[in-house]
Amino acid sequence: MNRSGEEQERVLQYLEDEGKSKARRRGPSRGVDRRKEDPAYTPRECFQRISRRLRAVLKRSRIPMETLETWEERLLRFFSVSPQAVYTAMLDNSFERLLLHAVCQYMDLISASANLEGKRQMKVSNRHLDFLPPGLLLSAYLEQRS
Template identity: 70%
Template structure:
């Protein structure tokens, strides 16, 4: 059934005031679907039907033989496919509630977007291809920016990773010993090199070493606390054995090694 036609109203001077003309949408001008005239369809459903029909009919038209024309045709069909997918997805919800206007529907009602679309369609196939490649690359960059920051990068940003905070992790007694000076820097640097070489390659393994010198064990305990490693000593057949393990999933040495930090303090 068609809606009743608007009737002119009498004016104050006896004349007739023409009825207000409401803007008409393209969907309202589309005829009913051919395959089921008795069934009522939403305007967007009818619009999608004629879009699909136009796309199918375009397959009957002989294709252009030039490479540029073929490229433009492929670009146009690619964008029309996006429009088809977007509209089909929104129509499914119209049976229960009014669907939110799709991105393409809003774009078609925006004069700025229409100008951009017309500019794109008037470009050559190579220019259209460059635009599409640029948009795809920008989308990938945006996706990468949304990815969570790696654990290593987060760890490096933590205050506890600075040399000062690393040094504060060392027990008070060991810190006092290190501040007194007369530390055998060669021994300390040798232990640093061993731990760095071991945990950089196998961060989940356990480093073991037999150490009879009590002062070397003290330096190793202090070094492990500075590097946020776990150290423990035990007796093995009358000898002292040191075991060092990493409690994190990755091993990241501090920005400044303990030997360098002590060198700055002196």
């Protein structure tokens, strides 16, 4: 406000040009799914995506691998066919819900638990247009680490 009209014009032009160059940088690659080559999708990074509390449980506890593998298979089958659908499961067992939340975080899926008619319901959805599972599933990653 304290600048001359000419200086104000230069600042506005600079801001306009900066906005256009950012749009160009963002534009063509926007919407392109780079998860296949992105290092954030290595098994280690997928594991780090799991919340600290869940990681601690997975490291400490004796995890029932059969249950973990069953949830991985179900989610893989479901989201491979319908990547934008919502998977729903009724789970009264809190430990099984915890495992499912961990699998979802590892696979970069969104999961939420809620009460429905006195029972616990979990809904799982995919945040991306396509479903690209990690190269190494959580069960295999945990077995590899032990």
